[in-house]
Amino acid sequence: MASTLFDLTGRIALITGSSRGIGRVIAQALAEAGATIVLNGRDEERLAATHADFSAEFGAERVYARAFDVADATAVATAIAEIEASIGAIGVLVNNAGIQHREPMLDLDVEDWNRVISTNLTSAFLVGREVARHMLARGEGKIINIASVQTELARPTIGPYTVSKGGIRNLTRAMTAEWANGGLQINAIAPGYIHTEMTQALVDDDTFNSWILGRTPAGRWGTPADLGGPAVWLASSGSDYVNGQVIFIDGGMTVVV
Template sequence: MSALFDLTGRTALVTGSSRGIGNALARALADAGATVVLNGITPDRLKAAEDAMAADYPEGRIRSCAFDVTSDTAAEDGIAWIEANVGPLDILVNNAGIQHRMPMLELDLADWERVISTDLTSAFLVGREAARRMIPRGRGKIINICSVQTDLARPTIAPYIAAKGGLRNLTRAMTAEWAGSGLQINGIAPGYIHTEMTQNLVDDEEFNAWILGRTPAHRWGTVQDLAGPAVWLASSGSDFVNGQTIFIDGGMTVVV
């Protein structure tokens, strides 16, 4: 049974993985045996993340490639570099994302477009470049990181909600076009996860109480809660799972 989830010999790229959820997902894939390529747009931060992870794994298992996932040419060059210098890409995790909080009536178009480009268009661009290599090989795993905002809405985060809702349907569109070529494309939709980037929300007594009351599990999620589902969707154990978005939210999206 363990062989179903063994990623030894496979190459994975995780976008937006210099910290936070992306870094935790990269570690989960590396723990399962994959060679992992970290990605970010800030070279110094990315190199620090690579060095920190590389100390925990055999030499050559952790690499990095800095490129802008919102640029079609940068995505093309980045995937080409990985294929030439690390190995054939077997797994792509589209994790890069940003947030911008502002009521819609006050939201600048540039901020709307920046969130949509980073959270949605990047998955199309990097996913397309990965699929161009995966399809001729007849295999590949693409995991798009969605959110509970794929299904739910809150005030002041309209671009994020629109992007994550679109990402769910992009996952379905990729499946419709690429599943017949041996690819599996699925989404993971985390609930509210306790990370360094959400610490201020955890520390907000009113918001924290709302999360605990709104979530049937009565707790915040952790990055480790995402590790198992990510490894499963990246592994042979999910070879007939396609076009699905798996909510990892402690039950938040199933209650009113």
């Protein structure tokens, strides 16, 4: 008899920032494991295209899309209430929405700092809080926050991103401290250097690419597909006693010097 530990059939999963990149791949992995997925993004055209692709693959009855700004508290509260009422109980939340801004801190505008912190960190608090209200009432739920190797490491010119991802680690711990006794499991996935649209310029930079290959024990960039399995695990019954953890998926980068 096949194990059902990682079967997500019947669970509804909301994945923020899921019209492309890491979020899209995680949404696909959850759907492949049986989940009904709710895609999210601010670019309505790109979101509609992803919704159409996934509906064709998994069936329209298992794929939904909701465009809302995850950094807008009012929009978040309205969207979560609507999803719960019209689609069903959110059993899994993946807080994936994020942006990058590369600039030395001495030259950094406060507006750009605030934009990164709001999109990467405050949004996880806002969406997590609204979803948790419903999960706690039901006594169960899974929240997966997307961190980064920058949760533990820093590099020049990405100060706001580094701070936001360090915040994700402690937001995950704070959520665990307050919500674990209500039946929730809250954990974080910390990707290493993943080859996506966001990092394409780095891959194309011969010097940086060589540094990544030499710095990573696995000897390669990660791919979004490398994140699917861990996301399914954390969304499933197979992780019911895992709480407050940051799971690094980085080819070993953070454990060597």
